[in-house]
Each structure stands twice: as structure tokens, then as C-alpha cells.
Amino acid sequence: EAQVTQNPRYLITVTGKKLTVTCSQNMNHEYMSWYRQDPGLGLRQIYYSMNVEVTDKGDVPEGYKVSRKEKRNFPLILESPSPNQTSLYFCASSFGYTGELFFGEGSRLTVL
Amino acid sequence: DAKTTQPPSMDCAEGRAANLPCNHSTISGNEYVYWYRQIHSQGPQYIIHGLKNNETNEMASLIITEDRKSSTLILPHATLRDTAVYYCIVRVLGADSWGKLQFGAGTQVVVTP
Numbered sequence: 001e002a003q004v005t006q007n008p009r010y011l012i013t014v015t016g017k018k019l020t021v022t023c024s025q026n027m028n029h030e031y032m033s034w035y036r037q038d039p040g041l042g043l044r045q046i047y048y049s050m051n052v053e054v055t056d057k058g059d060v061p062e063g064y065k066v067s068r069k070e071k072r073n074f075p076l077i078l079e080s081p082s083p084n085q086t087s088l089y090f091c092a093s094s095f096g097y098t099g100e101l102f103f104g105e106g107s108r109l110t111v112l
Numbered sequence: 113d114a115k116t117t118q119p120p121s122m123d124c125a126e127g128r129a130a131n132l133p134c135n136h137s138t139i140s141g142n143e144y145v146y147w148y149r150q151i152h153s154q155g156p157q158y159i160i161h162g163l164k165n166n167e168t169n170e171m172a173s174l175i176i177t178e179d180r181k182s183s184t185l186i187l188p189h190a191t192l193r194d195t196a197v198y199y200c201i202v203r204v205l206g207a208d209s210w211g212k213l214q215f216g217a218g219t220q221v222v223v224t225p
Contacts, residue, residue, distance in 0.1 A: 033211065056211060
């Protein structure tokens, strides 16, 4: 089954404790992207990757890192999480430029 | 800022057609219009996309005006399961920025019995 898998789905952590949210897709998509969703603000893009070893900033990259060492994986790294990074996070992937985006089920992160 | 403008909410009666407008007055000539929807806090789901011509699939129809400055998503026979937030987006162009995507706040559609 074609899917985008995120882990963990739910996480409560404390300020400053490094964490990684994994994202994996099994559709051989070139393009992958991370979004955060906060009440009243819709979906905001954090980082995106157009292919292996190619990443770029979205609209809200501060406080986040990403890497794309393999085509299927695109982890989101929070080196020193802060409470303002409490949010619902989505990973998505697609073929190239015009492909439809496939979204993961979301990861709800709470930073205390 | 998001490049699309949508009404914040709209209601629709079950079984009737739902027409969701989207304004994208600054769209470039080869930017595509995409529609997605999000039910509760699930991952958004692709509905349809188009460039110039009207498009139809099993979920919806997309009508793009001739000047491409606006579009309408049509759900032909709305059901309660169509209650969701609907997002209209355009793929941002540019040699180094085609991967950027900007979602606005979307339209909250409530289908009532």
C-alpha cells in the first residue's frame, strides 16, 4: 500500500531535549516536505527536498533541521525544542513538480 | 503570504452541490492550481488539480476561469463525509523554488443533513 509513515504519532517532551520525527515513503517520490499546523494558521512549510541531498527552506525553518540521505526518508530534527514548537506536524511526498502530494497521518508534538 | 484567497467558511446541504471559490489573481502562466481537503486533524488529501482547462475526477470538478485568476471546486453531491477544511494552493514557480508550497487557512465546509 502506498503510504507516508511518520513516527512518533504523539510525543511529549521537555525544552532542550533533542528529538527526531521520522518520515518514510514507499512510492519512490523525489519530492518530500515537512509542514506544521497551528490553530488559525493553516499549514506552513518548514523544509522541502527535491531529491536526495537536495533540501531547502520553507516559510518557517527556524529551529528545525532536515536531511535527505536516502530517497525514501526525510527526518525532521529539533536540536533544542522549545514550547513554541508545540504543533501538529505533517510530512508529504510527491513525484516531481506536478505530482499530487501524499500526506502522512501527522505527529502531534508537545514541548513542555 | 499565501497566494490564494478563500472564504473562511461555508455551509452546504447534504445532496446539494457545493461550490468552493478560490482567488489566485497573481498566478503565473504555468502554475498549477491544486485542491486538498483535511478532515479533522488527519493528513490533507489530494482532490484535483488543473492548469487551464476544467478538470473532473471521481471526487470533484475544477473550473478555472479563462484569465486563470480564480477557480471553483465543485462537489457535485455533498455528503456528511465531505465536511472538512478545503485548501486551494498554487505551486510556486522558479528555478530554485518550485518546491515551495503555501497553504492558506482554507475554507471550512460544513455539510448539514
